[in-house]
Amino acid sequence: MNRHVPVANSVPPGPDELFGDLFVAVQQRRLFGDGKTFPDMEPRRAPADIMAAWDAQRPQGDDELRAFVERNFDPPPPPRLDPPDDQASIGDHIAALWDDLVVTAQPGGPWSSALPLPSPYVIPGGRFREIYYWDSYFTMLGLAIDGRDALVESMLDNFVSLIERYGHIPNGTRSYFLSRSQPPFLALMTQLSRDPAPDVHRRRLAALRREHDYWMQGENHLAAPGASAHVVRLSDDAVLNRYWDASDTPRPEAYAEDVAVAAGADRPTADVYRDLRAAAESGWDFSSRWLRDAASLATIDTCAIVPVDLNCLLYLSERHIAEESAALGDATTAADYRRRADQRAAAILHYCWIAEERRFGDWHWIERRPTAGATAAGLYPLFAGIATPEQAADVARTAERDLLAPGGLRTTTVETAQQWDAPNGWAPLQWIAVAGLRRYGHDALADMIADRWLSTVEAFYDQTGALFEKYDIEHGRPASGGEYPNQQGFGWTNGVVKALLAERDKQRR
Incomplete structure (x- = not known):
C-alpha cells in the first residue's frame, strides 16, 4: 500500500504565483475550454526558465501563446470517465x-501543482484528477460497503498526512487549493475505519485536534460581534464558524470567471474574490444560498453567513474528539471538547432554528437575521x-412540502443558473437527509427520498451505462x-448509491 512514501513538507506556490502574467494571459484569453486545465499542466522545466523565455519572446x-504553452508544459492526464457497461447491474x-x-x-514533478500523497486514493472522476476532501467521505461509504477496507485506511492516512504537513486538509490536493479547506468530514471518515491499533487512533486524534485548531484560529482574541478567519463571535459571545479563504485573489482554476464576476460587483474586488473562494470551500459553489440576489453571482456574500451545515460538522468533530480522548484516558481534553460541542449545539439551536418557518437555516451574522429559503443544508x-x-x-414536514422533488431531495427551492440550486440534486445531500430523517424515526420520508434518488440514478445508468456528478431531479x-x-x-454518487442500495437490501431481508 506504499504507506511510507516520503512526501514534501514545504508549502508550494501555486501556478498563478509561479507564472505571473503568463498565467493571467492564458486564463484571461480562455486558451483552454476548462479553466482548470492550465493550472493542472506539468511544467517541462524550471518555472524561472519558462518565465525567462516568456519575457524574451512575448x-x-x-x-x-498556445504554441508557447505546448513547448513548455505537458497536458494533464485525460479525464477519468465512467466506462459504460450494458451488462452489469448498477451495484x-x-x-x-x-x-x-x-x-x-x-503525482507530478517538482513544479507540479499536484500535492504528493503517501497512499493510494480514489478520485471523483472526470476533470477532477485529485482527491477532494468532502467528496471522499461519501466515496468511502461505498468503499466500506464493497469491502475495500484497505482503500478506506489509505485515504485516511492521506488526509492525516495533509494535516501533518499543512495544518489542514485542503479543498483538493493541488497547491492552488491550499488557501482553504472543505466541509470537515474527517471525524466521520475515521468512524468508517476498522483499524483498532492504538497508535493509529492517537495519530488520527492528533490530526483531528490540529484540524480543529485550524477552524478555530483567532478565537481567543476576537471581540463580539466580529469575525476572524473562520471564526465568528456573535453578540451574546457565542462562537460559531463560517466558510473563509486565506486568499482574496481570483481562483486559479476559475481565473477568468472570477474576474468577470468581480467586474460586475459594486464593492471591492478583493471582497468578491474572498466570498467566491469561501463558497468554494463550502462545496456549494455556487448557490443562491450565498447570494443577496439569486440572479447575480456578483452579490455573493458567503463570509457574512454562518452556515448550519458547517457548524453541525464541527459539532460532530468535537464530540468525536471528546470520545476518542476519553477512550485514551485523557479526561481533561475530553471534558474540554465535550463543553465545546455542547456550547456549539446550543448556539446552533439559538441562531439556526427558524421556528416560524419550521426549518433550520443559515444565520447572516452581520445583519443579525436568518437567510431566506429552505435548503437541504x-x-x-x-x-x-x-x-x-x-x-x-x-423539518420533516417542511422537507416533504418544499424540498421533495420527483427525483430526490431538492438542493434549494430557487431555480438559477448555479449548479447548487434547483433543478439539480446531489448525492451527498440525499445521504445526509436520509440518515438524518432515519435518526429521528421519519423512515417513510427517508424511504421516499432514497427511492426517488436511486430511481433517478438508475434511469440514467440504464440510458448511458454511466454515473454522474449531479442530476436534474425535477425533469x-x-x-x-x-x-x-x-x-x-x-x-x-457511486458511494451514496452503494450505501442506499445496501440499506434497501437490509430492509428487505
Missing part, C-alpha cells in the same frame, strides 16, 4: 469502477443529532449550470 495572439458496475478511479502513483441538525424531536418533525434529464459540464465518474 508571444502575440492565441496561436503563438456491480460501481464495485468494478473503484479500480478505474484509484490513483496509486506519486437544513437537514444537517438531524444528521448530527442536535435537533429536538419536535424540531425534527417540523429527469442531465444536470446543467455552473462553471463546467456535468462530470462522469463519479466518486460520491
Whole structure:
C-alpha cells in the first residue's frame, strides 16, 4: 500500500504565483475550454526558465501563446470517465469502477501543482484528477460497503498526512487549493475505519485536534460581534464558524470567471474574490444560498453567513474528539471538547432554528437575521443529532412540502443558473437527509427520498451505462449550470448509491 512514501513538507506556490502574467494571459484569453486545465499542466522545466523565455519572446495572439504553452508544459492526464457497461447491474458496475478511479502513483514533478500523497486514493472522476476532501467521505461509504477496507485506511492516512504537513486538509490536493479547506468530514471518515491499533487512533486524534485548531484560529482574541478567519463571535459571545479563504485573489482554476464576476460587483474586488473562494470551500459553489440576489453571482456574500451545515460538522468533530480522548484516558481534553460541542449545539439551536418557518437555516451574522429559503443544508441538525424531536418533525414536514422533488431531495427551492440550486440534486445531500430523517424515526420520508434518488440514478445508468456528478431531479434529464459540464465518474454518487442500495437490501431481508 506504499504507506511510507516520503512526501514534501514545504508549502508550494501555486501556478498563478509561479507564472505571473503568463498565467493571467492564458486564463484571461480562455486558451483552454476548462479553466482548470492550465493550472493542472506539468511544467517541462524550471518555472524561472519558462518565465525567462516568456519575457524574451512575448508571444502575440492565441496561436503563438498556445504554441508557447505546448513547448513548455505537458497536458494533464485525460479525464477519468465512467466506462459504460450494458451488462452489469448498477451495484456491480460501481464495485468494478473503484479500480478505474484509484490513483496509486506519486503525482507530478517538482513544479507540479499536484500535492504528493503517501497512499493510494480514489478520485471523483472526470476533470477532477485529485482527491477532494468532502467528496471522499461519501466515496468511502461505498468503499466500506464493497469491502475495500484497505482503500478506506489509505485515504485516511492521506488526509492525516495533509494535516501533518499543512495544518489542514485542503479543498483538493493541488497547491492552488491550499488557501482553504472543505466541509470537515474527517471525524466521520475515521468512524468508517476498522483499524483498532492504538497508535493509529492517537495519530488520527492528533490530526483531528490540529484540524480543529485550524477552524478555530483567532478565537481567543476576537471581540463580539466580529469575525476572524473562520471564526465568528456573535453578540451574546457565542462562537460559531463560517466558510473563509486565506486568499482574496481570483481562483486559479476559475481565473477568468472570477474576474468577470468581480467586474460586475459594486464593492471591492478583493471582497468578491474572498466570498467566491469561501463558497468554494463550502462545496456549494455556487448557490443562491450565498447570494443577496439569486440572479447575480456578483452579490455573493458567503463570509457574512454562518452556515448550519458547517457548524453541525464541527459539532460532530468535537464530540468525536471528546470520545476518542476519553477512550485514551485523557479526561481533561475530553471534558474540554465535550463543553465545546455542547456550547456549539446550543448556539446552533439559538441562531439556526427558524421556528416560524419550521426549518433550520443559515444565520447572516452581520445583519443579525436568518437567510431566506429552505435548503437541504437544513437537514444537517438531524444528521448530527442536535435537533429536538419536535424540531425534527417540523423539518420533516417542511422537507416533504418544499424540498421533495420527483427525483430526490431538492438542493434549494430557487431555480438559477448555479449548479447548487434547483433543478439539480446531489448525492451527498440525499445521504445526509436520509440518515438524518432515519435518526429521528421519519423512515417513510427517508424511504421516499432514497427511492426517488436511486430511481433517478438508475434511469440514467440504464440510458448511458454511466454515473454522474449531479442530476436534474425535477425533469429527469442531465444536470446543467455552473462553471463546467456535468462530470462522469463519479466518486460520491457511486458511494451514496452503494450505501442506499445496501440499506434497501437490509430492509428487505
